[in-house]
Amino acid sequence: MDEIPNLPLRHPLQYQTQKKLNYNDPDKTIYEKANFYVDNKYQIVNMLGKGSYGTVCSAVNLKSKGNPSLAIKKVCNIFNKEVLLKRAIRELKLMAFFKGHKNIINLVDLDIVYIKPYDGLYCFQELVEYDLAKVIHSSVQFSEYHIQCFTYQILCGLKYIHSADVIHRDLKPGNILVTSQGVLKICDFGLARGINEKFMKFTHRPPEITHYVATRWYRAPELILSRKNYGKPVDMWAVGCILGELYGRRPLFVGDNQIHQVSEICKVIGNPPRKVALGYESAAAWDFFCNSRPKFLKKDWSSLFPHANPHARELLSKLVCWDSSARLTVELSLESPFFSKVRSIDEEPVAREPFDFSFEWRVGSIEGLKEYLHDQVELFRDQMRETPRKI
Amino acid sequence: MDCPEPSGTETLNDQDGGTKRHRSSRTAGKRSGRHFLSDWFSEDKKCSSKGEDEFAVKEKLLLSKLIEANLNNTGVSGNSGNSELQKNAIPGFGQLKVRHSNPLQDNGMEMNRVEVTTQMLEDNAGLINSRTLLLTDIPPYTSLPAILSRIGGGPLQRIDLLKRHNWETLSEPHSWNQPIDWQQSVLKLQFDSHENAIIFYEHSRTNAFIVNGCHLLTLWMPDKCTPDPEKKGQDEIDKEILNLMAEPENARRVLVLKQPVPNKKRTAGRKHFSYPDPLANYSSDFDIEEVVGDFSRFGKIVEVTPVISRKLCFGIQFFDIVSAMDAKHNIEGDVEDQDELKLEIARKYGGWYVWYGKDPTDKPILA
Numbered sequence: 001m002d003e004i005p006n007l008p009l010r011h012p013l014q015y016q017t018q019k020k021l022n023y024n025d026p027d028k029t030i031y032e033k034a035n036f037y038v039d040n041k042y043q044i045v046n047m048l049g050k051g052s053y054g055t056v057c058s059a060v061n062l063k064s065k066g067n068p069s070l071a072i073k074k075v076c077n078i079f080n081k082e083v084l085l086k087r088a089i090r091e092l093k094l095m096a097f098f099k100g101h102k103n104i105i106n107l108v109d110l111d112i113v114y115i116k117p118y119d120g121l122y123c124f125q126e127l128v129e130y131d132l133a134k135v136i137h138s139s140v141q142f143s144e145y146h147i148q149c150f151t152y153q154i155l156c157g158l159k160y161i162h163s164a165d166v167i168h169r170d171l172k173p174g175n176i177l178v179t180s181q182g183v184l185k186i187c188d189f190g191l192a193r194g195i196n197e198k199f200m201k202f203t204h205r206p207p208e209i210t211h212y213v214a215t216r217w218y219r220a221p222e223l224i225l226s227r228k229n230y231g232k233p234v235d236m237w238a239v240g241c242i243l244g245e246l247y248g249r250r251p252l253f254v255g256d257n258q259i260h261q262v263s264e265i266c267k268v269i270g271n272p273p274r275k276v277a278l279g280y281e282s283a284a285a286w287d288f289f290c291n292s293r294p295k296f297l298k299k300d301w302s303s304l305f306p307h308a309n310p311h312a313r314e315l316l317s318k319l320v321c322w323d324s325s326a327r328l329t330v331e332l333s334l335e336s337p338f339f340s341k342v343r344s345i346d347e348e349p350v351a352r353e354p355f356d357f358s359f360e361w362r363v364g365s366i367e368g369l370k371e372y373l374h375d376q377v378e379l380f381r382d383q384m385r386e387t388p389r390k391i
Numbered sequence: 392m393d394c395p396e397p398s399g400t401e402t403l404n405d406q407d408g409g410t411k412r413h414r415s416s417r418t419a420g421k422r423s424g425r426h427f428l429s430d431w432f433s434e435d436k437k438c439s440s441k442g443e444d445e446f447a448v449k450e451k452l453l454l455s456k457l458i459e460a461n462l463n464n465t466g467v468s469g470n471s472g473n474s475e476l477q478k479n480a481i482p483g484f485g486q487l488k489v490r491h492s493n494p495l496q497d498n499g500m501e502m503n504r505v506e507v508t509t510q511m512l513e514d515n516a517g518l519i520n521s522r523t524l525l526l527t528d529i530p531p532y533t534s535l536p537a538i539l540s541r542i543g544g545g546p547l548q549r550i551d552l553l554k555r556h557n558w559e560t561l562s563e564p565h566s567w568n569q570p571i572d573w574q575q576s577v578l579k580l581q582f583d584s585h586e587n588a589i590i591f592y593e594h595s596r597t598n599a600f601i602v603n604g605c606h607l608l609t610l611w612m613p614d615k616c617t618p619d620p621e622k623k624g625q626d627e628i629d630k631e632i633l634n635l636m637a638e639p640e641n642a643r644r645v646l647v648l649k650q651p652v653p654n655k656k657r658t659a660g661r662k663h664f665s666y667p668d669p670l671a672n673y674s675s676d677f678d679i680e681e682v683v684g685d686f687s688r689f690g691k692i693v694e695v696t697p698v699i700s701r702k703l704c705f706g707i708q709f710f711d712i713v714s715a716m717d718a719k720h721n722i723e724g725d726v727e728d729q730d731e732l733k734l735e736i737a738r739k740y741g742g743w744y745v746w747y748g749k750d751p752t753d754k755p756i757l758a
Contacts, residue, residue: 065590066755100601102537108599108757126757130699139667139701141652143677146697160603181706181749182697183540247673250666307673341679344568346534349603384599384758388606 030118031057036074037118038111045069053087053190054120058127070108071128075121075190078373079114085369087190088121089359089376094166094189095123096380097355102347103157105177105187109384110377121373128177128185135178136245144309146182147246148342152334153184154239156347159330161186162232163350165196171238172218173245194357195231201361216261217241217251221272222324224258225288226280233324236333240319243312247305252320262288263296270298272322311338450556457525457610460518518611522548522582524592527555528608529573536694536708538578539751541602543594545587546643546750548632549711550693551579565710567683567692579612580752583636594756632712644693645748646686646715648740649702674703682707685736689721690714698748706748719745 030037031044034055038044041063048056054076060067078088095107109124132150154176161168170191177185220237222230244252253268255261271277277289301313308316315336318328328336334348363372526538535550552561555577565571582588588611594600595609615625635642655671682705683695691710698704709715721733722740 061755061757064755064758068755068757070757100541100603100605102534102540106757124758135699137664137666139655139672140699141655141672141674141701141703143674143697143703143705145677145679145695145705148679149697178699180699181751182699247669249669249672305669307670307675342568344534345570346532347537349530349532349537352604384597386598387596388598 034074035117036072036122037113037115038072038122042070042072042124044072053084069127071125073123073125075123076119078121079119079370082366082369085366085373086360089369089373090193090357091189092121092123092373092376092380093357093359094192094355095125096376097164098160098189098351101157101160101349103153103184103186104160105185107380110380112374112377121377125187126185129180130178132173132176132178132184132242136173136249142246145342147243147312148339149182150178150184150246151239151243152339152342152347154186154242155330155334155339157184157186158235158239159334159348160351161192162235162330164194165354166192166194167232168192168235168238170215170218171235171242172215173242174215176242193360194355196354196357198354199356199358201358216255216258217253219261220324221262221265221322222280224262225285226282228281230324232329233327236319236327236330237324239330239333240316243316244305244320247308247312259288263293266296268299268304269317269320269322270296276322309338311336314338453556453558454527454610457612460613461611518613520585521611521614522585522588523612523614524580524582524588524595525553525610525612526578526580526607527610528605529576529578530603530605531573532570533573533602533605535571535578536751538602538607539693539708541600542580542591542752543754543756544582544589544591544752546583546636546753547712548581548583548629548636549644549713550581551710552576553579565691567694581614583633590756591752599758635716636712641747642712642716643747643750643753644710644712644715645706645708645750646718647698647704647706647746647748649698649700649704649744650742651702655701677703677705685739686718688732688736689718708748708751715747719747 027040028037029040029042029044034044034047034050034057036044036055036057038059041061042059043062045058045060048058048071050056054074056071056073058069059072060069075084075088075091078085092107092110095105098104099107105128106126107123108126111122111124113119113122154171158168158171168186168189168191170188171186175186175188177187179185218238218241220230220234222228223234241252253261253264255264266272271289277285301308301316302310305313305316315328315333315338318326319333321327334343359372363369529538539550552565552571553559553576554561555575558577558579561576580588580591582591592609592611595607598606600606600609614629632642634640652672652674679695683692686692686695686707686709689709690713693708693710696706696708698706707715707718709718721737722743722745724737724741
């Protein structure tokens with residue numbers, strides 16, 4: 001903010017000045033341990049987690065009947081890094097867009113604070129007891145029904161997301177929350193993005209899209225080995241990895257680095273067909289598959305997961321496969337006979353329209369983005385309080 | 392017939408939302424509301440004479456009556472002649488009354504809504520102290536668990552799918568994972584108390600109540616809408632059920648069954664993290680279809696959930712709390728005249744712990 005002293009004050013900055021005056025705002029409360037500055041109807045209970053993106057705390061709403069618990073996620077550093085600011089806007093817009101689906105985390109309220117060190121975007125969400133990583137890696141008793149239901153719910157949430165032409169790009173057990181009653185909710189849309197062409201800027205070069213997404217163990221091979229465009233199949237790879245983890249109770253491919261990750265994949269599903277390896281059109285892929293490195297043969301899924309339903313193994317082999325164009329789509333995965341006992345068409349709605357991400361290029365400067373974020377927060381808050389009008 | 396129902400809901404929302412927030416827009420909304428409701432009735436006559444789409448007409452009539460009744464309960468109607476109604480106006484609307492002393496006063500002359508409402512109030516216990524809400528405008532591809540996951544306020548005694556045009560309970564058997572034809576059905580929610588119904592009702596009037604991107608319309612409904620001569624003792628039964636929903640029994644529509652896994656090692660307190668054994672923590676002999684078949688004998692099932700536990704554990708959510716109570720008592724063996732099939736189920740689940748689980752709607756509203 002120091003770099004732009006001569007620009008006329010735009011409203012987020014004005015807001016900041018206002019707030020500075022109200023530093024001792026009687027309606028706000030401070031939680032020093034996590035540098036949280038929130039409405040005093042919330043009482044922070046404890047810190048749940050901290051990462052590069054920010055901090056999550058659990059809290060109770062003292063003013064709502066029954067004092068409900070909720071999770072508050074504070075996204076930090078958004079006002080000095082454009083990437084993080086964009087990421088915060090994306091996350092906010094996607095969570096608001098997908099609100100109301102049973103298998104997607106429910107955003108309840110938003111706030112934005114400009115005073116350091118409390119500055120950031122505050123997302124108020126429902127609090128869920130577990131995440132899938134905790135569930136898989138503890139001694140929770142599974143049955144085939146548990147695995148069917150969990151995978152089915154991930155696919156239902158993902159169908160809704162993909163139907164809006166959005167890819168999540170960071171699906172992993174840690175980003176899937178689980179209630180004690182076994183309801184799964186996909187969360188963390190920080191890396192998600194829209195891919196509907198309608199909202200892309202018309203340029204001659206393909207839209208830039210970073211390849212450094214997804215946690216390594218769940219990263220699809222085309223993300224590691226190719227610089228070409230990728231799409232929804234990267235999420236389907238991750239779903240396959242999660243299905244394998246549900247049966248094996250440990251991550252399927254545990255690579256210490258990118259190269260190791262690829263060799264771990266090869267150990268299980270064998271080397272890629274020549275056509276796929278050449279299709280990556282990258283030196284990395286060429287080095288890896290055409291040099292004198294050991295060739296791996298495909299292992300039999302039934303030797304890895306002898307207790308798995310044959311339909312589950314078939315689904316797994318069609319998700320965890322090299323050729324992203326041959327990988328099952330979310331719709332085709334739902335058709336798998338593995339889900340015939342748990343499936344209900346009513347659980348598989350689609351989004352009403354594709355997600356509009358044109359703000360990514362429409363709003364240019366960091367100042368413009370700040371203003372946009374501020375407006376989006378206000379918009380969401382107003383909408384939530386409003387009585388809906390039907391057309 | 393230009394899609395009259397959605398615009399009807401607009402009128403209703405306009406009147407509420409409008410009166411709440413904008414004094415200026417109130418008049419406009421009310422006027423259109425007036426037109427609209429009278430249109431309904433005139434259209435009703437037109438259509439029935441032509442014999443067109445009788446169901447749609449019936450539905451509109453029913454819905455309009457209900458909307459009228461809901462509006463009437465905004466706690467106004469100086470001309471209602473029902474002092475009871477004025478005193479005990481539905482609290483959700485009661486707040487409106489405080490803010491705007493007489494939001495609907497001009498509406499009184501337009502049509503004889505008092506008659507409609509008082510008739511409803513005479514036939515039924517009425518909307519005052521009702522703990523029953525009706526959800527309508529539900530889009531296709533909406534599951535019951537999806538709707539219920541978005542509801543809060545308190546536990547439900549029962550839910551029912553009603554025919555949209557006459558509010559009779561759907562007689563067709565509901566199979567838990569078959570799609571519901573929302574064109575033909577509405578969802579009735581019976582809360583444990585009027586107070587909890589209000590909590591959800593108020594939340595349901597805001598945009599925060601969204602199911603799969605759509606806002607559903609919520610209306611108050613009399614606890615009983617058709618006097619059923621066969622269910623004469625229903626009041627007493629309901630009273631007893633409500634008592635059982637309170638402490639210490641805490642009866643709920645959800646039943647949780649747990650079976651200990653023999654020889655399961657304790658993992659808590661281990662020094663180094665190790666991944667759990669995939670085979671030791673996997674029960675291969677659990678058959679969901681068998682479970683659904685067994686428990687369907689006690690009543691309609693909303694869903695079976697995979698509960699998170701160190702023991703093999705699942706939850707069954709019934710439509711009606713009575714089904715859950717019946718199943719629980721049956722398995723615990725404290726029912727006398729059982730039929731053979733139920734005895735068989737009692738034997739089969741004898742090794743399971745059974746208790747009531749949390750109703751998904753039994754959660755406070757977050758914001």
